[in-house]
Amino acid sequence: MEQLLELFLSNGLRPLSLFADAADLEKKVTRSELTALLLLLLRGELTMSELAVQLGAPLSTLTSLAKRLEKKGLIARRPSPVDQRITLVDLTAEGRDMASRAKGMMAAYLKRIEDILTPEEMNQFFTLFIKVARAMQEGGSPEHAAAAKPAVRKITIED
Numbered sequence: 001m002e003q004l005l006e007l008f009l010s011n012g013l014r015p016l017s018l019f020a021d022a023a024d025l026e027k028k029v030t031r032s033e034l035t036a037l038l039l040l041l042l043r044g045e046l047t048m049s050e051l052a053v054q055l056g057a058p059l060s061t062l063t064s065l066a067k068r069l070e071k072k073g074l075i076a077r078r079p080s081p082v083d084q085r086i087t088l089v090d091l092t093a094e095g096r097d098m099a100s101r102a103k104g105m106m107a108a109y110l111k112r113i114e115d116i117l118t119p120e121e122m123n124q125f126f127t128l129f130i131k132v133a134r135a136m137q138e139g140g141s142p143e144h145a146a147a148a149k150p151a152v153r154k155i156t157i158e159d
Helices: 002-010 020-026 031-043 048-055 059-071 093-116 119-137 142-148
Strands: 075-079 087-091
Touching (some): 020 031, 020 093, 031 059, 031 087, 048 059, 048 087
């Protein structure tokens, strides 16, 4: 289960968007906030920069997300004892409880998948999932990737 959750998060996917039961949690926090809580639950205390990279979000976006989570009492931010310019982020007891509930919800769904698949099918499932997650992370087909890159244009300047 931890491996699949790791795959979701490391590939920029929002795992709880797949689960209908997550609606109750989403009344209290957004999916992005919940993903941040799950990352902190799995990885422990992180710097703001590390959490931004893990979420694939700019630091400015993460700052507002962290302020909201801190206001809700789900995370605590503090300056690093080594370098005051670095802000460390960790879960509060309430944040740990919410992240654990989300993780438990995902574990229940994944257990249902595990119950219907043979060990060989589970290996195939993980292999295919990784392949699909990578394709989603990279933006899909090579044609799509080429179209996403801006073309270099030459501009003629007249004297």
